[in-house]
Amino acid sequence: MSNFFDTLEHRPHASREAAQLAALPQQIAHAKTGAPAFTTILKNVDAQAVTSRAALAQLPVTRKHELLERQQAARQAGGSDPFGGFSALRYGAAMPRVFASPGTIYEPDSTRKDYWRLARALYASGFRPGQLVHNCFSYHFVPAGAMMESGAHALGCTVFPGGTGQTEQQVQAMAELKPAGYVGTPSFLKIIVEKAAEMKLALPTVTRAMVSGEAFPPSLRDWLAERGITAYQCYASADLGLIAYETEAREGLVLDEGVIVEIVRPGTGDPVAEGEVGELVVTTLNPDYPLIRFGTGDLSAVLPGSCPTGRTNTRIKGWMGRADQTVKVRGMFVHPGQVADIARRFPEVLKARLVVSGEMANDSMHFQAETASAPEGLDQRIGEVIRDVTKLRGTVQLVAPGSLPNDGKVIEDARSYK
Structure with missing residues (x-):
């Protein structure tokens, strides 16, 4: 079986760059017409002229607090758009669910297959079609559980929606259903493994994991490995979906194929030199929630060269702190x-x-x-x-x-x- 999820992962870097930049003008034009917030934010931008990273860097950065402020303003004004003008979708069959993240920020779901693009990260973590995935991300209010489930379904997996808490029941379900692995926060996986030992229940099939949502220090990675679980991490958000994912090389995180990532000096939209730490700014090619130069507020840096696994996309060091240093x-x-x-x-x-x-x-x-x-x-x-x-x-x-x-x-x- 291939080591790659698809051919996009190992295409020449120049081909990827050309394809993404060719798609950029259309995405910006779509954002301006389909997402009312960007009609205002990008009102003076000629979408067809944004065909290079230099041109992209001239566009304004929209940060999360601005998204929240626009949503709150729309709600206070009694408007009918709970997403502050950032979603190209409206209530109906194309939007099966709405989620809420702390703030409160509301995010749309979509019927689009693998909407958050998590299948790629799951594949890199060792999951394969026909397996059972034990999903311990929350299904309540926040989209994390649905994000991972949609990726697993796109990969061809079955999902047990474990959610959070109820540790003994989690252990029992794992022992009886025999999943191929775990998806959730790394700290909860440790709690489950410790509870299984306390209950004297073996979990021999749980040999892989994809973790996210919090720090995953090498000490915990090694602790899990000593107990037969190989775990990899991914970096994703409710707004953007998958941003980057870890591979078996364990040399940084490889960027997803559906985003254009810049690293800028905090507080600005100015790209930094390669290797310099700065804020991750992401432009997503998702037509349903077309965020253009969205500031994540997270710090990272580009690593030189390509992943030893043969994946050719840019690598970043991973999460290195917060950019909001007010x-x-x-x-x-x-x-x-x-x-x-x-x-x-x-x-x-x-x-x-x-x-x-x-x-x-x-x-x-x-x-x-x-x-x-x-x-x-x-x-x-x-x-x-x-x-x-x-x-x-x-x-x-x-x-x-x-x-x-x-x-x-x-x-x-x-x-x-x-």
């Missing part, structure tokens, strides 16, 4: 976008980082700027702009290129909270 300094909020605004005003500044130190109510700001050349008075001029932009005073430190950490932080909160 802090409150002496009663004033300071945002990553403000740091970027300050740096953008000085061509000499290559990279910037704001460090907030001291103790709460007695804190101070230090603006660190990488620069290859420092004209006399540059630090003083930057200091004046800091005050103009943030309404706060801050010291300025000019450092050599490459001095600042590659961790995606634009604002570092180094204060003592004792």
Whole structure:
């Protein structure tokens, strides 16, 4: 049996890039006509001109808080669109379910086969057609359970909808139904394995797992492996579906074939250099929920080269923290976008980082700027702009290129909270 879910995974990288960029203008045009929010957000955009990554990078980034704000505004206005204008679907046969994520953010389901594209990640985790999948993601309110189930069905698997909790019943069902593996959070899988040992029930068929929804440290991966379970992780969201997935090479996560991913400097829409940590911004090619340059709020970085398994799509390091680094300094909020605004005003500044130190109510700001050349008075001029932009005073430190950490932080909160 093939090691690949389909031929898309091992096509030449240039072919993939060309195909995705060729589909981009149509998707943007569709978003503008089918999703009212993007009619407004992209009103001045010529969809047919967006045929390159450089052109895509000129479009505005829509972040999750903006999606939530538009949904809330629509509800408060008594509108009939609970999705804030981001869905191209309406209530009816094409939308079998509606889900709710914390916030509350509502997401549409679709009748489209493998709508969230999870079959690819399940295949990479070792699941195959004709197997039983024990699904322990929640089926209540949130879409996680349905996301995984739709992927398993597309792969040709049967699903046991275990959901969350009821650990003893989970163990009993696994012992009696003999699933090929588990899908859910890694911590709950550990709880199930420990409960099975306590109940003295063997789970010999549960030899594989695909986990998501929380951190999956190597220590837990090894703990499961010692008990005969090979587990891989995937990175997905209710808004975007599958973004990236782990393979047996265990060298980062391979991007899904249905998304275009950029990594930008937090607080901006500006792509960073390859290998630099930044915020993941995703454009989905899903026509039912056509999110264009959607900021995930998650940090990651591109890994060089291709996956040793032969999959040719770009790899990312995985989840590396949150991009929303807003802090409150002496009663004033300071945002990553403000740091970027300050740096953008000085061509000499290559990279910037704001460090907030001291103790709460007695804190101070230090603006660190990488620069290859420092004209006399540059630090003083930057200091004046800091005050103009943030309404706060801050010291300025000019450092050599490459001095600042590659961790995606634009604002570092180094204060003592004792």
